[in-house]
Amino acid sequence: MTTRDQAIDYLQLIDGELLPARNGEWIDSVNPASGQVWARIPAGTADDIDDAVRAAQGALGPWRSLPAAARADALRAWAATVRDNLDTLWRLDATDNGRARREAEPAIAGAAAQIDFHAGLAETITGDTVLVSETATTYSIREPYGVVGLIIPWNAPLAMFLAKVSAAIAGGNTIVVKPPERASVSVLAAAQLLDKAGIPHGVVNVVTGDGATAGEALVKHPDVRKISFTGSTATGRRITENSVCNVKALALELGGKSPNIVFADADLDLAADTVAAGIYTASAGQACIAGSRILIQREVFDEFVERLRARASAMILGDPLESGTDMGPLAFHGQYQKVREYLQSGREDGATVAFGGRCGSALFPAESPFAAGYFVEPTLFVTDDPHLRVCREEIFGPVAVALPFEDEDEAVRLANDSGYGLAAGVWTQNLTRGHRLTRRLEAGTVWVNTYRRLHWALPFGGQKESGNGISNGPGTLDEWLEHKSVWIEHG
Structure with missing residues (x-):
């Protein structure tokens, strides 16, 4: 060189x-x-x-x-x-x-x-x-x-x-x-x-x-x-x-548009930590298995969104070479622009920004070496409409969407209502339910009470358009x- x-x-x-x-x-x-x-x-x-x-x-x-x-x-x-x-x-x-x-x-x-x-x-x-x-x-x-x-x-x-x-x-x-x-x-x-x-x-x-x-x-x-x-x-x-x-x-x-399903009986602290990591600190959301659809049982919906907000607000954005950095930038300008367009699309389509949504220079002072970087802060949309673009298309950035569900059948229906079938997460202390959902979910990998865990000794692949x-x-x-x-x- x-x-x-x-x-x-x-x-x-x-x-x-x-x-x-x-x-x-x-x-x-x-x-x-x-x-x-x-x-x-x-x-x-x-x-x-x-x-x-x-x-x-x-x-x-x-x-x-x-x-x-x-x-x-x-x-x-x-x-x-x-x-x-x-x-x-x-x-x-x-x-x-x-x-x-x-x-x-x-x-x-x-x-x-x-x-x-x-x-x-x-x-x-x-x-x-x-x-x-x-x-x-x-x-x-x-x-x-x-x-x-x-x-x-x-x-x-x-x-x-x-x-x-x-x-x-x-x-x-x-x-x-x-x-x-x-x-x-x-x-x-x-x-x-x-x-x-x-x-x-x-x-x-x-x-x-x-x-x-x-x-x-x-x-x-x-x-x-x-x-x-x-x-x-x-x-x-x-x-x-x-x-x-x-x-x-x-x-x-x-690609993927993987669901992370949170039931009311889950360990909500553990779930919040891992769900947040699975979409935000997971390569700033630039991961095919990112848990970008967060399905939350309605009775704990608001509580869990607040827990996610707390985790996201504590994340450190900055130099990817520093050990204390939680999230680096998006990989290149074209991807940065694509994620910004999805942020705009989500707002225009009627989804609510629960937290986040800022990009680039809005995150750093003008004198910062990162003011011109391709940073997007952890963002969560909230909606009841699973047909919005932000609910169906792979954004590939630190942007998730949260949707409520009433019971197990609705959770499965929402989770499987996607052309993708790469991964899924289930959060519940009812392991009978956990085992049952591993069979019902259309995904190449299903995690129960964890997320984004891979090992070279365990097969990895996708279903459907994944x-x-x-x-x-x-x-x-x-x-x-x-x-x-x-x-x-x-x-």
């Missing part, structure tokens, strides 16, 4: 080389806390994607032929280098997308542990012998897809890069990664650690650029066998359309392996 005009240039990784874009063009990376350009990334195009795919093809044969134990050793070495560079990596991640240290640092440490988990899974890839004929030997094997493409989101780019890439290459695939153009720096820095870990050149390639050029080129490339995408449902639909030309396999982790496929859990590698049946006739 080189410094030019106080901005640092980070380079793509293709076949082990650090390279600018072929066209020589760059994309500015803006620190969302200050609004200032602090780095530049290459503006890669279809030419760069093609170079990366060719590199991945060249590395595929040797990598997939390695004994599983050798791939596992390389992955463990990569996890160790991530841990050795943890302080640098989380700071780059937080500077690039505004994620507060309290989330960025443990997320990356957890992703390093997830690499170790995937290394262990690499050594468990097996097939089955099946007796179907007296005159034949028949069995199944699992093989890598080949060259796969990974498009990762801007809200947690580095943690997603480490987790997804390690799973894909544990299965013997080689990979081309297109990071988010708004937050690529930490991914480019982490990619440089692959060589130190002894992972061969070309196994992992990283091309930066915007979605309409580099991203679309990756999806349409005829030699890419599978695309894994994490991001919005709208973009997931476009990727699906673009993949039809050569019938690619797809794994899509998409996507398909599973990440995490002992079946993680199934997403990166194809099944082949073998029939040997011997008479």
Whole structure:
């Protein structure tokens, strides 16, 4: 990397080389806390994607032929280098997308542990012998897809890069990664650690650029066998359309509008703490599983809203690099503008602002270094109308909406009345009810008396328009392996 005009240039990784874009063009990376350009990334195009795919093809044969134990050793070495560079990596991640240290640092440490988990899974890839004929030997094997493409989101780019890439290459695939153009720096820095870990050149390639050029080129490339995408449902639909030309396999982790359901018998203090964290300090609401619909039993509705107000008012907004910061800024100006538009829409549609609603310079004195940052304070709308835009659309910011319900049946109806089905939370001291609702709620993950708890050993995925496929859990590698049946006739 080189410094030019106080901005640092980070380079793509293709076949082990650090390279600018072929066209020589760059994309500015803006620190969302200050609004200032602090780095530049290459503006890669279809030419760069093609170079990366060719590199991945060249590395595929040797990598997939390695004994599983050798791939596992390389992955463990990569996890160790991530841990050795943890302080640098989380700071780059937080500077690039505004994620507060309290989330960025443990997320990356957890992703390093997830690499170790995937290394262990690499050594468990097996097939089955099946007796179907007296005159034949028949069995199944699992093989890598080949060259796969990974498009990762801007809200947690580095943690997603480490987790997804390690799973894909544990299965013997080689990979081309297109990071988010708004937050690529930490991914480019982490990619440089692959060589130190002894992972061969070309196994992992990283091309930066915007979605309409580099991203679309990756999806349409005829030699890419599978695309894994994490991001919005709208973009997931476009990727699906673009993949039809050569019938690619797809794994899509998409959006959410997740309900957090609070019954009157819940531990309201615990619920208020966790519900507030699940939408506000959860990456400033920029999380697919953010609990953005808060359904509250009517008899405790006003009381619980006041508890949420107290938690929100105590939250510290500011420098994401400081350990005492609860909420950093939104990741980039476009997202900041989108959230502001939803704040206006909620008011115009008749929802009441219970607290919050201020943005940007209204939150800091003019002399503050954060006065030009993309900050939105914790905000709660209150309404009885579940059909408002703020109730149905994914805002992806620290903005929640609270709706009352009378009984369990109404709570379930409201919770399931969404095109999304990613996650849900239930707060009750009646564990019979808790168990019952886990079956009734249309969501890939249901938490009872907790929220936003994830672990690499437990499957994660969505229902309905929240996507398909599973990440995490002992079946993680199934997403990166194809099944082949073998029939040997011997008479």
